[in-house]
Every structure is written in C-alpha cells, then in structure tokens.
Amino acid sequence: SLACYLSGKLDVEPGECIKVKGKILSDAKGFAVNVGKDSSTLMLHFNPRFDCHGDVNTIVCNSKEDGAWGEEDRKADFPFQHGDKIEICISFDATEVKVKLPEAEFEFPNRMGMEKIQYLAVEGDFKVKAIKFS
Numbered sequence: 414s415l416a417c418y419l420s421g422k423l424d425v426e427p428g429e430c431i432k433v434k435g436k437i438l439s440d441a442k443g444f445a446v447n448v449g450k451d452s453s454t455l456m457l458h459f460n461p462r463f464d465c466h467g468d469v470n471t472i473v474c475n476s477k478e479d480g481a482w483g484e485e486d487r488k489a490d491f492p493f494q495h496g497d498k499i500e501i502c503i504s505f506d507a508t509e510v511k512v513k514l515p516e517a518e519f520e521f522p523n524r525m526g527m528e529k530i531q532y533l534a535v536e537g538d539f540k541v542k543a544i545k546f547s
C-alpha cells in the first residue's frame with residue numbers, strides 16, 4: 414500500500430489543525446496517520462485496525478521516541494467502516510494531541526511535550542484525497 418509523505422518540514426503549531434481527507438479502501442486491513450518530528454519520533458501513530466496484528470476493529474494509538482514504540486493505547490470506539498470517506502482533524506497542545514472525526518474524538522498524551530509537528534505520513538489502506546492546514 415502506498416504511504417504518502419510530505420517532503421521537507423512542516424511547522425504546525427499548537428492549536429492549528431491538520432486535516433487529512435480520504436477514503437478507506439473497501440478491503441482495508443488497517444491504516445495509520447503519523448504525526449511528529451520525523452519517522453522515528455512520532456507524537457502520535459493513529460492506527461485504526463480492521464483486522465491486523467491480531468486486532469479487529471480497534472484503534473491503536475502510540476508514540477515513538479527515537480525509533481522505539483511507547484505504550485499502546487487501545488480505544489474503545491471504532492467509528493470506521495470499509496469504504497468510508499472521512500476527514501480526520503489532528504491538533505495538539507502541550508499536554509495532548511486530539512484526533513477529531515465527524516462523530517468521534519480521541520485524545521492521546523503529548524508524551525514528549527513536542528512543540529511543533531514537522532512530519533506527517535499516512536500509510537496503509539487509505540487513499541489520501543486532500544491535506545489541509547488551518
């Protein structure tokens with residue numbers, strides 16, 4: 414599956430929003446939206462799993478520090494279905510990162526106290542249609 418990376422550095426500040434619009438593949442096993450400093454240091458790995466790594470219909474969130482995964486946080490809600498067209502809004506402040514969907518919102522601690530997001534990558538069974546910063 415295609416991972417879409419933005420080359421160069423972003424500079425998303427607290428309170429600003431990253432909007433990722435796209436379509437979940439009809440046979441999706443899972444996808445991930447990663448934000449942070451670079452691929453080895455992630456504030457948030459937001460990983461909805463339809464059926465992968467032994468998880469079914471579970472959102473797994475985690476951070477990554479210098480290449481090492483942190484403690485996983487599995488969410489109770491799973492507001493996704495195969496083939497859905499969705500818009501995910503990611504914003505953060507000093508203490509947490511928020512993932513807003515039309516009908517659901519998830520929080521995850523800003524474990525490293527990251528002060529800006531310079532990296533965004535989407536991977537897995539998700540077709541990116543648009544990325545907006547506001």
Ligand SMILES: C=CCO[C@@H]1O[C@H](CO)[C@@H](O[C@@H]2O[C@H](CO)[C@H](O)[C@H](OCc3cn(-c4n[nH]c(N)n4)nn3)[C@H]2O)[C@H](O)[C@H]1NC(C)=O
Binds near residue numbers: 445473474537538
């Ligand atoms: C029960 C056995 C040991 O625990 C398992 O350990 C796995 C390996 O660490 C955990 O899976 C990783 O969980 C990470 C988040 O904590 C990441 O989701 C990691 O995948 C990273 C990844 C996927 N991809 C990707 N690129 N394109 C696609 N389709 N996938 N690129 N990087 C997954 O391989 C998996 O979540 C974890 N399961 C549990 C229940 O803890």
